[in-house]
Amino acid sequence: MKNLLLLIMLMLLVQCKTTKESIYESEEAFVKAFKISALYGCLNKATQGEFGATLRNYDDLGLAAQVAVLYHAETAFARELGEEFSRTIKPHYYYEGQRFIYNDCVKWAMYGNQVDSIATDYYHRNKYSQLKYRDE
Numbered sequence: 001m002k003n004l005l006l007l008i009m010l011m012l013l014v015q016c017k018t019t020k021e022s023i024y025e026s027e028e029a030f031v032k033a034f035k036i037s038a039l040y041g042c043l044n045k046a047t048q049g050e051f052g053a054t055l056r057n058y059d060d061l062g063l064a065a066q067v068a069v070l071y072h073a074e075t076a077f078a079r080e081l082g083e084e085f086s087r088t089i090k091p092h093y094y095y096e097g098q099r100f101i102y103n104d105c106v107k108w109a110m111y112g113n114q115v116d117s118i119a120t121d122y123y124h125r126n127k128y129s130q131l132k133y134r135d136e
Helices: 002-015 027-046 050-057 064-086 101-111 113-126
Strands: none
Touching: 027 050, 027 064, 027 101, 027 113, 064 101, 064 113, 101 113
8 A cells, every 4th residue: 555655646746747948949049040139239330220220211120030039138138249249340451441341240140159159058048047027
């Protein structure tokens, strides 16, 4: 009888086991959306807001698709990284002070290791986070 009770308790315990699921769609989708958000921040800051204005003029939804994957906070964080990087883009000596804004932003955000590494690390640190909402 004691063994039967122990077996039943063990079965109940196993059935109650919770599995953690990521709050994000997938790591690949997260990293991709993060990189696109960083690219947007870089291009928009380097053009003093003209990139974003151009998108709005053509009824482009901007980063709406990325917000659906990353949430607002992560999108803003990635954009800020892009803005910081854009400040490092220097005028090219050969082309009379003109800058390679598009080229440098795309290479940094989409093909460099820095943004990829930050996005991957952020994903792994936060994928099991619990979203908390404030009632104000």
